[in-house]
Amino acid sequence: MGLPTFKPVADYAVLIEFGTKVDDALNRKVVALDKAIAAARITGVVETVPALVNLLVVFDPLATTHTNVQAAVTTLFPLGPTDDVETTAHSVPVCYDTELSPDLINVAKAVDMSIEAVIAAHMSANLRVSMYGFAPGFAYLSGLPDAIQVPRKPSATRGVQTGRVMIAGPQCLITTVVMPTGWSIIGRTAVQVMQDDPDNPFLFNVGDSVTFERIRREDLPARLQAP
């Protein structure tokens, strides 16, 4: 694996970039480096932010410098095979009831498939947590099949509640905060990405894999069964 590029960010971070085009292989390198940096316990490193093709290393400028962080990270190369990186596989129960999934019909129309075929395609996907962003707990799950990819809706829906399973382009996510969104809501889940557990506040780590399994409306907690 060749060395990535290093760019200084203000006085307290370095952006480490593996490439410029979104692809699963680059994201796997990001995850591998993220784990390697965590294991190396580099002096002055405060936290890391893995994204699609690059990784931000935030450091304490009183304790180290961009140059020292770059030198320490460089010693971690070559990284091992990205397949060896330990990740967790999650199975998320989702209810695709059309009354609870306001955009499912339109997605089916847009991709010229039956609703059942859209659901089957969604459940067949083995998605990866490629990064978090936008809002707390917003884990971007990438790898949606081409057949059910739809663009963002022309206008955003306001006040979308938590526990909604949404798709846009090649990505899927589960809402964690109430917000406006132009993504298409195709299901509802009781799984909370942002958990009430101080020791383990977020369910997914970047690099984990996620699949969806279908449940009935009556299997949802009562609070989620109402339209």
Next chain:
Amino acid sequence: MTTARFKVTFAGPLVSFQDQGRIGHLRYGVSSSGPMDRLAHRAAHALVGNTKVGSSIEVSLGGLILECVAGEATVGIAGGGFSVHCGATKTTGWTVQTMRQGEKLTIRAGDWGSWTYIAFTGQLVLDHWLGATTTHSMSGFGAGALQAGMEFEVQNTEVRDARNGDTPCPKIAQTYDTIRVVIGPQDQHFDPASVETFCTTPFTLTEAFDRMGVRLRGPELTLKNALSIPSEPIIRGSVQVSGDGVPTVLLADHQTTGGYPKIATVISADVDRLAQMRAGATVRFKAVSAEDAIDAARAYNAECSATISDLAAPKATLAEKLQNLNLIDGVVTAKD
């Protein structure tokens, strides 16, 4: 030591509880938040003699009115040049006052600055999220925004009347119009002339200004076909440029990733000074090297520490103050 209760009689928008921030969760989409002006937040605690920097109230230009409904507490106020009314005392800016039951504290926008902080002797009793009380404005998580009608409690309050009175705002906590940046990390997506323009032409802060960021007005910065770049990490101080060529400086409650290219990043020594400026103010960006930015961070940190220890130094007791006053009076009398 007592417990004091306060009632919020009025709170403008964006008035919230803050502590030093929620560090370590950027990777999960959680910005560190914390005070828009971190030095002023520390200073408010130092002014009242708190050895530990706990939570404070961050007051926006919208203002705040608090009433002490039980107990008493000495409070420190530091930040911009706000107008402060406490009981019968009317002052501005940096001050320490003791609030007693039935007294009101009214803070309104003053001559300069966008944010000011109220620290209490003792500890605010607040909700935590991910180990911090600081309010994340987009989600409302943490201790939250202050709303008219709500009450809150401060435990282990103390009256430290010896500390009461005004302190001039130290120079380091005042605003200045030259803000240092390190160019990048996505400057390659800009026309080189735009990078030059960014560093040589003044920009104006607009009203599109909240805890997430401030949009600027100025010459258009031309992007080189970069609107489909992958979403990348953002930090406090990132200057991202949207498709129409308009820059926005991301601040305390910034989103953690985004797909707009960043032409530059404001250094940590200057980002809070920028946040204290007001809509309509002019800012000039000055490019510095990464090495100079590190030196600036270290110099700023040393200066902040010195400022904080000055503010925290024990103040004269009331008896000593009176004695000093007599001495000065004596001098004046002698001259007469």
